[in-house]
Amino acid sequence: MSKNTIKGLETLPEETVNVLIKNGYKNAKAIAISLAGDLAEDTGLSLDYAEQIIVKAVEKIAKPAMNAEELLDIELKRNKLTSGSTALDSLLGGGPWSGEITEIAGGFATGKTQLCFQFCVTAQLPTENGGLEGKVFYLDSEGTFSATRIGEMAVALDMDPRKVLRNIIVARALDSSHQIRIVQKINEIAQQENIKLVIVDSIASHFRSDYIGKDKIAERQLKIMQHASSLTNLAYVHDLVVVVSNQMVQKIDYVSGGSRHVPALGEAWSHRPQTRLELRKSPGQARMVRLTDSPRRPDGEEVFYITPSGIRDNPNR
Ligand SMILES: Nc1ncnc2c1ncn2[C@@H]1O[C@H](COP(=O)(O)OP(=O)(O)OP(=O)(O)O)[C@@H](O)[C@H]1O
Numbered sequence: 001m002s003k004n005t006i007k008g009l010e011t012l013p014e015e016t017v018n019v020l021i022k023n024g025y026k027n028a029k030a031i032a033i034s035l036a037g038d039l040a041e042d043t044g045l046s047l048d049y050a051e052q053i054i055v056k057a058v059e060k061i062a063k064p065a066m067n068a069e070e071l072l073d074i075e076l077k078r079n080k081l082t083s084g085s086t087a088l089d090s091l092l093g094g095g096p097w098s099g100e101i102t103e104i105a106g107g108f109a110t111g112k113t114q115l116c117f118q119f120c121v122t123a124q125l126p127t128e129n130g131g132l133e134g135k136v137f138y139l140d141s142e143g144t145f146s147a148t149r150i151g152e153m154a155v156a157l158d159m160d161p162r163k164v165l166r167n168i169i170v171a172r173a174l175d176s177s178h179q180i181r182i183v184q185k186i187n188e189i190a191q192q193e194n195i196k197l198v199i200v201d202s203i204a205s206h207f208r209s210d211y212i213g214k215d216k217i218a219e220r221q222l223k224i225m226q227h228a229s230s231l232t233n234l235a236y237v238h239d240l241v242v243v244v245s246n247q248m249v250q251k252i253d254y255v256s257g258g259s260r261h262v263p264a265l266g267e268a269w270s271h272r273p274q275t276r277l278e279l280r281k282s283p284g285q286a287r288m289v290r291l292t293d294s295p296r297r298p299d300g301e302e303v304f305y306i307t308p309s310g311i312r313d314n315p316n317r
């Protein structure tokens, strides 16, 4: 029988390699972006040993330091996913970029889920049409996934709705721990399934309901940070577009005594998405979208419409 090996980690003892592969850690990428606690728990290896293995894996996959011109070429090659609205795309410099997290925050019925559905369809377009030519992993934490609605959006783009739906892998997260584990497992299948887009709709709901009360805040923040790291690594290592929706919460301003609405999950999470959008309702099916944070684009605001065909610049198309 041929010996099991993990490319880049040939120096590990055979029994370690066997236990890693048996538990789904089949390549250096999967190991590099896992958390030591999970690797130890999944494999039965000690925490110290799990940490050493992760360090070795990270050394294998980490890109060497580069000059900024080389980075420019890499940036130019990153995928930008069209939203169906040219106004929203231009706000984002082409749409959400691969390799990073884009957050869509907004109140109820502002169109967060509709935008996520639209991205599921456009992700499957050719790259020259603003697509990613790849599959989608959709993590549904609120039970609002609708295959019928995505089918309608596909038909509106002259795409075969069943083919589009076959390319979307949907997982329903039942609580925040389940959500964290699902994201860690995406890493294992991303490459073999040609996944190019990961959607989390929504990032916040389970964390907000699983950790209630002031005494749980520290624990909640720690879990959110772990989850954010998994998503960041997933985006970076596999060059995926990651789109997460987020709810809005009221924040009291103790200086002015007033309050304002801000995306949920607090300060620690707020620095993790590279790009942040906020949606607001406008009369009819119009929605205002505001870019509030981007590493490359100025803040700005645009309008799009939720139409029967999907997300559009014009209410009648
Ligand atoms: N087939 C459709 N044609 C036109 N508009 C639609 C269609 N389906 C849903 N919408 C509109 O989309 C809006 C709901 O958007 P969506 O479900 O994306 O909200 P959300 O921001 O995800 O809200 P929540 O926070 O409750 O999850 C509604 O105003 C609805 O009118």
Ligand SMILES: [Mg+2]
Pocket: 112, 113, 114, 142, 144, 201
């Ligand atoms: Mg929703």
